[in-house]
Amino acid sequence: MSSYKALLSVFSHDRVGLISDITGTLFDLGVNLEDTSFAVLGSGGGLTSILVVPDDMTPNHVAGEIAALSGFENADIDVKRLSLPESDTPPTDITHRIKCEGQDQPGLLARMTEVFIDFEANIVRMKSDHIEGEEEDHFITRFSVSIPEHKADACLTTLGNITERLGQKLSFEKVG
Structure with missing residues (x-):
């Protein structure tokens, strides 16, 4: 059929x-x-x-x-x-799992995701949770990404610098 x-x-x-x-x-x-x-x-x-x-x-x-x-x-x-034409797609093999958490603020996701573009890293999955707190709101974002091996260290360092300036705590693990 x-x-x-x-x-x-x-x-x-x-x-x-x-x-x-x-x-x-x-x-x-x-x-x-x-x-x-x-x-x-x-x-x-x-x-x-x-x-x-x-x-x-x-x-x-x-x-x-x-x-x-x-x-x-x-x-x-x-x-x-679905009507998307066949085309080349970025890699979807997950090389790193990344977690960012801290105080919520406007533009947070935009600033973090822009880093991946500079290093040709593809976001395969992303999940963000906004948690309301008594003193301040908390934001947790989890990324599963495909980062070219030769760019991974620089990408993660840059992401760490950005997230630190945004008041976020960054953690990550290499997959595989």
């Missing part, structure tokens, strides 16, 4: 069983999941996934089946057929 790939995005109030309801419905439809991620975002939960959808099923049908589930009345659900 022929198929196409689509991007699924669901944002809903978080609750127990949210992921199971979505993935079970997709299974029942004959839709296969590829790369998938979920995160609690504020009081909601966000799931994104690359889907392999049978050709005879429209993206609107898939979205409608999820929207019809109990508890998804106010959910934002989007299914879009």
Whole structure:
């Protein structure tokens, strides 16, 4: 049976069983999941996934089946057929896991992520958590990155200098 790939995005109030309801419905439809991620975002939960959808099923049908589930009345659900042309992509092999934490401030992610560009490092995964504190808000960001081996030391040193100026504590580990 022929198929196409689509991007699924669901944002809903978080609750127990949210992921199971979505993935079970997709299974029942004959839709296969590829790369998938979920995160609690504020009081909601966000799931994104690359889907392999049978050709005879429209993206609107898939979205409608999820929207019809109990508890998804106010959910934002989007299914879009992927149409990215084949092209060269940056490396996705994770060479380093990096953690930055400290006081939250505007522009924090922008300053940290700009460092990776200068060293041709690709962010493969990123997760940031904003934690409200009694005295100040705390921000924790975790990166899984692919850094060219010959640029890794300079990249991490530069990132350390930037994060220190931003009041962040940096830690990292080499993978593999």
